[in-house]
Amino acid sequence: MIERIWSGQSPLWLLLLPLSFLYGLVSGAIKLAYRVGLRKAWRAPVPVVVVGNLTAGGNGKTPVVIWLVERLQQRGVRVGVVSRGYGGKAPHYPLLLDAKTLTAQAGDEPVLIFQRTGTPVAVAPQRSAAVRALLAAGKPQIIITDDGLQHYALARDREIVVVDGVRRFGNGWWLPAGPMRERAGRLNSVDAVIVNGGVARSGEISMRLRPGLAVNLLNGEKRSVADLQNVVAIAGIGHPPRFFTTLEQSGLTPQKTVPLADHQTLDVQQLSQLYQPGQTLLMTEKDAVKYRAVAQENWWYLPVEANFEDKQAERLLDDLQALATGSGQ
Structure with a gap:
């Protein structure tokens, strides 16, 4: 039913519009508070890259995080990953993952990223606390945050948005009448847009999930x-x-x-x-x-892997490598 509402196939989305306007008002006010300085974002001493999305639901974000981590590791870059740890309840926060960490503690996506890449992963509701834990435990050159595009309390150096190329943005409305956390115009301010499946538009990076x-x-x-x-x-x-x-x-x-x-x-x-x-x-x-x-x-x-044939993907990696090593701006 929710897919029919968000796609506009069911007229029930019209009944939810008042709640969507409220959602948009609150989220917009929070974003504005950080922009004008009423709230201050914490900036890490190393570059932070946010991989997020504009919509609720799966877009292929975690495979993109894994791809970025593995490719940067191949280039000799030390990477750390932070996550909110959705679905897990840790005995304490921040939680640094190890081989014994359960999904019930950290959530499924952080455990998957840790097992696939071996990179340090930390979870906490406040992502700045997770970043501090990674910095205290080692010397990452760059931090990738799995989700958190709308978590403006953490300053970021690059923003990457993953879009479902088939569903795109449904009826285009904020939650709950539509799937949007932010409106589609937000794409104009991010550094890269990766499109999973479907047809990528001008300036977007095309990706396919390839099964193993x-x-x-x-x-x-x-x-x-x-x-x-x-x-x-x-x-x-x-x-x-x-x-x-x-x-x-x-x-x-x-x-x-x-x-x-x-x-x-x-x-x-x-x-x-x-x-x-x-x-x-x-x-x-x-x-x-x-x-x-x-x-x-x-x-x-x-298992599935993010697969890119677009040269823009390599340019994105070049940019992140330069950012991590201090040779980029």
Whole structure:
């Protein structure tokens, strides 16, 4: 239903417009307070790059963060990542992730980033506290914040927005009548716009999510996703249909698809009720980080990677490398 409202297909969005105006008024007032100096943003002693979005729901932001971290690491840049840690409840904040950190403590996305990249990751509701924790623990040359475009309490040196190239901005209205956290005009003030799927417009950087081999959660075996049999697919991400479409494009038609709420966690019994004997449970990598400790032999996940063919992506990396090493402005 929410997708129909946000796309404008359902007239119910008109009933929510008063709440949207209130949302826009409050968020605009907060942004203005930082702009005119009524509130002061904290600036880190190293460059900060925000990777965020203008809409609620999954746009492919976390794969972009992972891509940036891995590519900068390949260039010899020391990177740290901060996140709010949505979906987790840590015993204390800021929380520096390690190999034993659970998604229940840090949230699924920070754990995924840490496991994929090995880079230092810190979470805290106040992102400045997470940055300070990273600085105290090591010497990162650059900080990437996973989400936080609207978190103006943390000053930033670069802003990167990830856009769903298929859905774009729906009906264009603020939450809750539409999907917007900020209006589309905000793109005019950011440093880069990365478009996931669809058709990139002038000045935007085109990206595709490329699936890898399916991985067994229990033993690490890898195989082509098209070779999996009798699949029940689940996705607890911002936009589950994208995962199901990826499976079909990879030559797999699941017997059943189960969309979950973003960050939703099921227990073992709930997961077991989703499939029958002889069926295979296939999930996203973001889901898989929550279930490794309880994995069954028929549980698999499909990792995806951000793939760029646009030279603008390399120029973006050049800019961030220069920023991190002090050779850029």
